[in-house]
Amino acid sequence: MKNTAIIIFVSVLMLGAIVQSDKSLAAGGHETHMENLEWSFDGPFGTYDRGALQRGLQVYRQVCSACHSMKHMYYRNIGALGYNEAQVKAIASEYMVEDGPDDEGEMFSRPGKPSDRFVSPFPNRKAATYANNGAFPPDLSLITKARAGGADYVYSILTGYEHAPKDAHLLDGQYWNKAMAGNVIAMAPPLADGMIAYEDGTAETVEQYSRDVAHFLTWAAAPDMEERKRIGIMTLLFLAVFASIMYAVKRKVWSDLKK
Amino acid sequence: MASGKREKFDNPVVEWIDSRLPVFTLMQKEYGVFPTPKNFNYFWNFGAIAMVMLVTMIITGVVLAMQYTAHADLAFESVQRIMRDVNYGWMLRYLHMNGASFFFIAVYIHIFRGMYYGSYKQPRELLWILGVLIFLLMMATAFLGYTLPWSQMGGWGATVITNLFSAIPGIGDTLVTFLWGGFSVDNPTLKRFFALHFLLPFVIFAVVFLHVWALHITGSNNPLGVEPKTKKDTIPFHPYYTVKDTFGLLVFLMLYVLVSFFLPYIFAHPDHFVEYNPMQTPAHIVPEWYFLPFYAILRAITFDIGIPFTDIVFIEAKLGGVLAMFGAVGVLFILPWLDTHPVRSARFRPLYRLSLIALVAAVFGLGYVGAQAAEGIWVILGQLLTGYYFLFFFVIVPVLSRIEKATPVPESINAAVLEKKKKKA
Amino acid sequence: MATKAPSKPQQSETRRDFLYLTAGAFGAVGAASFAWPFIDSMNPAKDTLALATVEVDLSPIQVGQSAKVTWQGKPVFIRHRTPEEIARAEGVDVSALRDKQADADRVEKPEWLVMIGLCTHLGCIPLGQKPTDPKGDFDGWFCPCHGSHYDISGRIRKGPAPKNLAIPPYEFLNDTTLKIG
Numbered sequence: 001m002k003n004t005a006i007i008i009f010v011s012v013l014m015l016g017a018i019v020q021s022d023k024s025l026a027a028g029g030h031e032t033h034m035e036n037l038e039w040s041f042d043g044p045f046g047t048y049d050r051g052a053l054q055r056g057l058q059v060y061r062q063v064c065s066a067c068h069s070m071k072h073m074y075y076r077n078i079g080a081l082g083y084n085e086a087q088v089k090a091i092a093s094e095y096m097v098e099d100g101p102d103d104e105g106e107m108f109s110r111p112g113k114p115s116d117r118f119v120s121p122f123p124n125r126k127a128a129t130y131a132n133n134g135a136f137p138p139d140l141s142l143i144t145k146a147r148a149g150g151a152d153y154v155y156s157i158l159t160g161y162e163h164a165p166k167d168a169h170l171l172d173g174q175y176w177n178k179a180m181a182g183n184v185i186a187m188a189p190p191l192a193d194g195m196i197a198y199e200d201g202t203a204e205t206v207e208q209y210s211r212d213v214a215h216f217l218t219w220a221a222a223p224d225m226e227e228r229k230r231i232g233i234m235t236l237l238f239l240a241v242f243a244s245i246m247y248a249v250k251r252k253v254w255s256d257l258k259k
Numbered sequence: 260m261a262s263g264k265r266e267k268f269d270n271p272v273v274e275w276i277d278s279r280l281p282v283f284t285l286m287q288k289e290y291g292v293f294p295t296p297k298n299f300n301y302f303w304n305f306g307a308i309a310m311v312m313l314v315t316m317i318i319t320g321v322v323l324a325m326q327y328t329a330h331a332d333l334a335f336e337s338v339q340r341i342m343r344d345v346n347y348g349w350m351l352r353y354l355h356m357n358g359a360s361f362f363f364i365a366v367y368i369h370i371f372r373g374m375y376y377g378s379y380k381q382p383r384e385l386l387w388i389l390g391v392l393i394f395l396l397m398m399a400t401a402f403l404g405y406t407l408p409w410s411q412m413g414g415w416g417a418t419v420i421t422n423l424f425s426a427i428p429g430i431g432d433t434l435v436t437f438l439w440g441g442f443s444v445d446n447p448t449l450k451r452f453f454a455l456h457f458l459l460p461f462v463i464f465a466v467v468f469l470h471v472w473a474l475h476i477t478g479s480n481n482p483l484g485v486e487p488k489t490k491k492d493t494i495p496f497h498p499y500y501t502v503k504d505t506f507g508l509l510v511f512l513m514l515y516v517l518v519s520f521f522l523p524y525i526f527a528h529p530d531h532f533v534e535y536n537p538m539q540t541p542a543h544i545v546p547e548w549y550f551l552p553f554y555a556i557l558r559a560i561t562f563d564i565g566i567p568f569t570d571i572v573f574i575e576a577k578l579g580g581v582l583a584m585f586g587a588v589g590v591l592f593i594l595p596w597l598d599t600h601p602v603r604s605a606r607f608r609p610l611y612r613l614s615l616i617a618l619v620a621a622v623f624g625l626g627y628v629g630a631q632a633a634e635g636i637w638v639i640l641g642q643l644l645t646g647y648y649f650l651f652f653f654v655i656v657p658v659l660s661r662i663e664k665a666t667p668v669p670e671s672i673n674a675a676v677l678e679k680k681k682k683k684a
Numbered sequence: 685m686a687t688k689a690p691s692k693p694q695q696s697e698t699r700r701d702f703l704y705l706t707a708g709a710f711g712a713v714g715a716a717s718f719a720w721p722f723i724d725s726m727n728p729a730k731d732t733l734a735l736a737t738v739e740v741d742l743s744p745i746q747v748g749q750s751a752k753v754t755w756q757g758k759p760v761f762i763r764h765r766t767p768e769e770i771a772r773a774e775g776v777d778v779s780a781l782r783d784k785q786a787d788a789d790r791v792e793k794p795e796w797l798v799m800i801g802l803c804t805h806l807g808c809i810p811l812g813q814k815p816t817d818p819k820g821d822f823d824g825w826f827c828p829c830h831g832s833h834y835d836i837s838g839r840i841r842k843g844p845a846p847k848n849l850a851i852p853p854y855e856f857l858n859d860t861t862l863k864i865g
Contacts, residue, residue, distance in 0.1 A: 242711075
């Protein structure tokens with residue numbers, strides 16, 4: 001028993017050290033302000049909200065996609081947001097995709113299909129950087145995994161624009177954002193109240209748009225989450241029962257030594 | 260493995276095979292009736308657990324390799340395909356990436372067990388050395404695998420670690436160019452890292468085989484460090500330790516599943532999810548947690564080593580750090596000859612026990628320091644803890660070997676077990 | 685080692701056997717469920733399945749011409765048959781064939797023959813698509829690997845192949861668009 005206690009103690013210490021070291025990494029030099037929201041996908045039983053995901057896709061398509069690619073996503077993926085096959089086809093066909101070469105060796109444009117990737121706004125990284133004042137708009141497929149804070153980070157950036165303090169020196173094309181490390185961001189405030197028309201009557205505010213698109217981007221980065229948690233719970237329950245049985249077996253087997 | 264004396268099996272199929280190739284006799288001898296000290300505690304589970312983790316890593320790894328593309332332009336993309344399109348691909352990858360951490364957890368506890376109970380001492384020196392070799396191979400394999408997703412963290416981690424070799428005087432730069440197969444970490448580097456990452460686990464497996472073979476020659480150590488003397492001191496491995504190991508394994512697997520399915524990114528850094536960009540270093544480069552103590556030792560040597568008050572330098576700081584880091588692992592190889600105290604178990608060596616617990620604390624401290632930016636108090640703390648690390652091995656352990664008076668050691672395992680029962684009753 | 689026999693041997697034995705059996709069953713179920721993700725990961729992935737259908741524009745294929753398209757990584761032969769070829773395909777005595785199939789059972793529209801261009805013997809691609817190709821003894825397709833002869837309906841007539849060339853699932857979306865898969 002004493003040794004079990006030592007093992008548990010050591011494990012807790014190890015995990016503690018790891019979590020601590022992670023936290024210390026996130027802290028930057030400047031004052032940054034990160035919101036901490038509650039999300040439906042939090043916790044071991046959390047799931048995505050299909051309504052929020054569809055609205056978030058709308059925000060991405062109407063606003064973010066002007067500059068940000070999502071190159072790891074396919075149009076077929078949005079079937080998981082609750083669209084049927086015809087709707088997915090319709091959305092995909094709104095985009096023009098470069099294909100080819102055809103029989104004459106020429107590249108050509110055709111309407112998108114579900115098996116196509118999300119069309120990128122720029123042909124390559126250099127074009128994107130050049131068109132955006134030298135600041136490359138990052139691909140958003142994995143953004144909530146690629147930034148500490150995840151969905152909170154996306155929300156905080158989108159709602160974090162403020163008037164720059166008097167002593168701040170901003171260059172042309174730079175903006176003050178309280179959530180950005182260093183507080184200077186090259187992205188102009190992308191959202192404004194009422195700029196996207198929601199069909200389900202949800203409030204058309206910058207906060208709501210930000211929340212929805214952060215929700216959508218979290219799904220895009222981790223579409224496996226719901227299945228992962230479901231299988232995880234089943235596996236844990238199975239192992240717990242199996243371990244209990246094995247403990248009983250162990251006690252039984254060892255009991256004849258005790259006599 | 261000689262087939263001299265062989266008992267007949269009742270099952271005719273088993274008997275037919277065994278009379279031609281005595282695998283069943285071997286299993287029976289090595290895992291069935293194998294006499295094992297009867298006083299193991301749960302620390303003795305971690306060898307079996309580490310073995311299971313090795314097998315888990317190999318089978319998840321082989322299946323992942325069927326989907327992964329080792330090419331600088333496609334590697335990141337192919338990992339995303341595994342995560343999104345391959346059936347259960349996300350599960351295999353989470354099990355593989357977190358499996359590495361849990362493999363190291365099991366092995367670190369296993370190493371601590373060996374040090375606490377003096378399992379490296381005569382006649383188990385070779386057993387111990389093979390174990391340290393496995394540890395080294397694991398570190399190499401883990402480092403190579405870290406690069407494969409071709410993320411910012413992976414690519415830059417590879418750059419930094421391969422650059423360690425540039426500290427070697429004279430041939431350093433040539434050697435690094437050779438390791439890269441070019442003038443920076445690029446496609447040739449990735450491809451050879453993949454080939455070696457695939458190969459090394461099988462080398463590990465072979466060394467594990469030797470490790471277990473050596474174990475079955477000398478027999479296991481035990482918490483008392485007293486060799487079994489009579490039949491009363493031992494029990495057959497099966498069923499006693501097969502069931503105990505299985506139970507311990509299941510508890511360990513629960514932790515592994517908990518992390519892999521509910522906190523899959525707890526050991527990962529955001530820069531793992533950004534594709535490698537050779538033109539831009541991420542703000543913080545940190546190795547995986549299991550390397551942090553060694554990383555801290557590397558960074559602790561910030562000074563040139565030479566003759567004080569002159570310009571004569573023998574070892575530059577860069578080389579010194581590299582030597583210290585490799586030395587920190589290398590010293591484990593000679594531990595059996597540093598510690599020559601006749602008593603094995605720390606239970607009966609209060610001073611050794613205290614210094615060892617302090618060493619564990621120092622290693623945790625170094626791990627914490629390794630994750631901090633190398634500035635201010637962290638540098639000094641890292642140097643102090645590094646100092647203690649080497650002091651432990653090169654001064655404390657040899658000195659204690661000569662002067663420490665052990666508390667009374669029980670006469671036999673059976674006597675100690677009976678004593679314990681009497682006290683309980 | 686057991687120093688004394690258990691006081692109630694029989695009951696104790698039963699309980700031990702029961703525990704062993706339960707633990708064994710859990711181990712077996714656990715191992716089987718653990719194996720499934722590994723096996724299933726080798727099945728076609730979602731991106732592969734997403735490309736399981738192709739649409740073909742038939743308008744450039746003139747009467748008497750053939751085209752070859754890729755579907756699920758396999759070649760699909762599309763032949764725009766002439767009236768003479770259709771008559772020849774339909775005029776065969778079905779009962780004399782190795783794989784008895786009427787031409788009408790092999791086409792949606794008699795002028796369009798659509799089939800998978802893999803010999804049913806061991807998977808080579810038969811010749812006969814190009815006007816210059818050898819077409820075999822029955823003026824259809826000829827597999828050079830082991831000498832299987834197919835007629836103008838893609839039926840096996842001579843050689844080692846056991847079956848007629850396979851017909852993929854397809855439908856005509858309109859007069860000039862064919863959807864395979």
